[in-house]
Every structure is written in C-alpha cells, then in structure tokens.
Amino acid sequence: MTAPDDAIAAAWVRGEEGALEQAYHRWGGLVHGLARRAVGADSADDVSQQVFVSAWRGRATYDPSQGPLGAWLVGITRRRIADHLRARPRLAEVPADPATLEPERGEWSEMDRDDLLAVYEELERIGDPQRRIVLLAHVQGLTHPEIAELVQLPLGTVKSHLTRTIARLRTRMGGDR
Structure with a gap:
C-alpha cells in the first residue's frame, strides 16, 4: 500500500531513501499518461524519466506549503513535455495513432494538451x-x-463528488467546458 501523499511529500523534502520510489509509484502513472498523450507512446518513457530525475535533483525547490507534490510533479511534466516538443525536428512526423494524443473517451477528448495538463494539475x-x-x-x-463499486462509496456520494468537482474545475479553469 502506498503511503499517504503528505507522508511521501515529507520524505521527499527530507531526501529520504525510498522517497523517489514512493513518488514514482504514486504519481508515475499520471506523469506517464500526460507524457503519452502529449508526445506519443514512443517518447513517453523518456519524458517520464526526465520528469522524475529533474524533480529529484531539484527537490530542494519543492515547498509543500505551495501545493501538493503531485501538482508540483505535473508542473515539471508540463515543462519537460514542452522541452521535448521544442527539441523535436520541425518536420517530425505526427504520431499516426491519434489515440496517443488524447484520452480515448470522455468529454475531455476535445481539449488541447495545455488545457488537459491544467485540468490534471487542478x-x-x-x-x-x-x-x-x-x-x-x-x-x-x-x-x-x-x-x-470500485471506490467503495455510495452511488449518491460518487454523483455528488463528481458534480461538485466538475463545477469546481470549471470555476478554477475559468470557462464552461
């Protein structure tokens, strides 16, 4: 079982052995998913590795009072994705499979990558x-x-969380998506 987010963040700040592994276990899927959608499956592993290497080397700049470790890692992911996209040759081929650029289904499939990254950060x-x-x-x-069933909460609670969270995201993101 993964340690609570605040415990991982505290270990991260202290530079404890195992903190990088715990952070990767907790947020690696998110980072990789964002990278995969932005740069394609072929480059997602490299970008993900760059994110965690950069984050670990720069861990002294992480301030838990400014936000959760996961949001900080998403910010680094955004920068590494931008770096990767800038480094690509201008005439590089666009991935042939559009599913590698966007979520497979759901209302967010029409969002551009920057908006999608901002939503994940929120x-x-x-x-x-x-x-x-x-x-x-x-x-x-x-x-x-x-x-x-999956999160083991009553159906009404799931619906309430979903409705309130989407409204909160729309407000924070400044639009009606």
Whole structure:
C-alpha cells in the first residue's frame, strides 16, 4: 500500500531513501499518461524519466506549503513535455495513432494538451477521492455505478463528488467546458 501523499511529500523534502520510489509509484502513472498523450507512446518513457530525475535533483525547490507534490510533479511534466516538443525536428512526423494524443473517451477528448495538463494539475490540488472519481468517469469512461463499486462509496456520494468537482474545475479553469 502506498503511503499517504503528505507522508511521501515529507520524505521527499527530507531526501529520504525510498522517497523517489514512493513518488514514482504514486504519481508515475499520471506523469506517464500526460507524457503519452502529449508526445506519443514512443517518447513517453523518456519524458517520464526526465520528469522524475529533474524533480529529484531539484527537490530542494519543492515547498509543500505551495501545493501538493503531485501538482508540483505535473508542473515539471508540463515543462519537460514542452522541452521535448521544442527539441523535436520541425518536420517530425505526427504520431499516426491519434489515440496517443488524447484520452480515448470522455468529454475531455476535445481539449488541447495545455488545457488537459491544467485540468490534471487542478485535480492534483483537489485530491482524493474526488480526483479519482473524476478520472474514472471522464478519462476511463466508467459509469457512476461502476465507480461507486470500485471506490467503495455510495452511488449518491460518487454523483455528488463528481458534480461538485466538475463545477469546481470549471470555476478554477475559468470557462464552461
């Protein structure tokens, strides 16, 4: 079982042995998913590795009072993705599979990458269980009853979390998506 987010962040700040592994276990999937959608499956591993190497080397710049470690890692992910895209030759081929650029289903499939990254960053700030419920519904496309069963919460609670979190994201993102 993964340590709580604040425990991982505290270990990260102290530079404890195992903190990088715990952070990777907790947020590696998010970082890799963002990288995969932005730069394609072929480059996602490299970008993800760059994110965690950069984050670990720059861990002294992380300030837990400014936000959660996951949001900080998403910010680094955004910069590494931008670096990767700038470094690509101008005439590089666009990945042939459009599914590598966008979520497979859900209302976010029409968003551009910058907006999608901003949403993920906000979700990291919001935290669980709301973050998980929104991702299960709008990225993985699960139904409300499927989510309720998976997260072991009543269906009404899942629906309430989802409605409030989407409204909160719309307000924070400054638009009606």
